[in-house]
Amino acid sequence: MSDDLIIEDFDFDSNKVQLVEDIQDGKRIMKFKGVFSESDTMNRNHRIYPKAVLKEAYDNLMETVKTTGSVPFGECEHSTNAKPNLERMAVTFPKLEWVETADGK
Numbered sequence: 279m280s281d282d283l284i285i286e287d288f289d290f291d292s293n294k295v296q297l298v299e300d301i302q303d304g305k306r307i308m309k310f311k312g313v314f315s316e317s318d319t320m321n322r323n324h325r326i327y328p329k330a331v332l333k334e335a336y337d338n339l340m341e342t343v344k345t346t347g348s349v350p351f352g353e354c355e356h357s358t359n360a361k362p363n364l365e366r367m368a369v370t371f372p373k374l375e376w377v378e379t380a381d382g383k
Contacts, residue, residue: 314374336376350374 295312315321317329339350353366 314371333376336374339374 295310298309298311300307300309315327315332317327317332320326342348343350350371351362351364351367352369352371353363354368355366357363357366
């Protein structure tokens with residue numbers, strides 16, 4: 279086992295998130311597919327974000343992606359400010375979509 283390997287024990291609802299595996303160019307590719315966030319619902323950090331707050335954040339992110347050509351990413355730690363830090367990049371999101379459910383969330 280490599281000394282620089284990070285292992286995260288992540289308990290997720292398999293009804294909302296799927297681990298999709300594939301082989302591309304001889305390399306094993308693993309992707310998560312599912313719900314990134316839900317409005318008006320308590321998350322794992324025990325926070326509840328109103329739909330308007332999440333929608334504004336999503337719209338701002340998509341505008342940045344459109345104007346810069348960058349790919350959204352997540353960091354290992356929560357940032358102390360709103361500025362992204364590439365040194366803490368842990369995951370990229372090649373595709374994000376805003377989807378509303380029948381109950382409006």
